[in-house]
Amino acid sequence: MTPEHDSSTAHSLNRMARLFLAPVPLLMTLAGSLVANRYQPVVLGLPFFMFWIVFSVCLCSVVTGLVFLLDPASHSPAGDDAP
Numbered sequence: 186m187t188p189e190h191d192s193s194t195a196h197s198l199n200r201m202a203r204l205f206l207a208p209v210p211l212l213m214t215l216a217g218s219l220v221a222n223r224y225q226p227v228v229l230g231l232p233f234f235m236f237w238i239v240f241s242v243c244l245c246s247v248v249t250g251l252v253f254l255l256d257p258a259s260h261s262p263a264g265d266d267a268p
Contacts, residue, residue, distance in 0.1 A: 199257065206248050206251055207252055210244055210248055210249075213237075
């Protein structure tokens with residue numbers, strides 16, 4: 186395999202991972218409102234729905250960080266183009 190082929194395959198896998206990871210927090214939050222909307226059980230002293238929302242927000246931060254790390258534009262040597 187040539188290095189160009191490895192690079193294009195890695196770029197394609199990164200792009201697919203970003204496309205699948207990005208909607209995860211949104212889908213968790215929306216699914217939580219349909220599935221987890223109940224008072225019992227209590228998790229960490231919170232009703233399950235509130236725990237689900239807090240967990241979704243925390244997961245959103247993690248997923249956003251992963252998408253940033255997988256984005257090749259975030260690793261450009263020129264830095265930020267913003268003024």
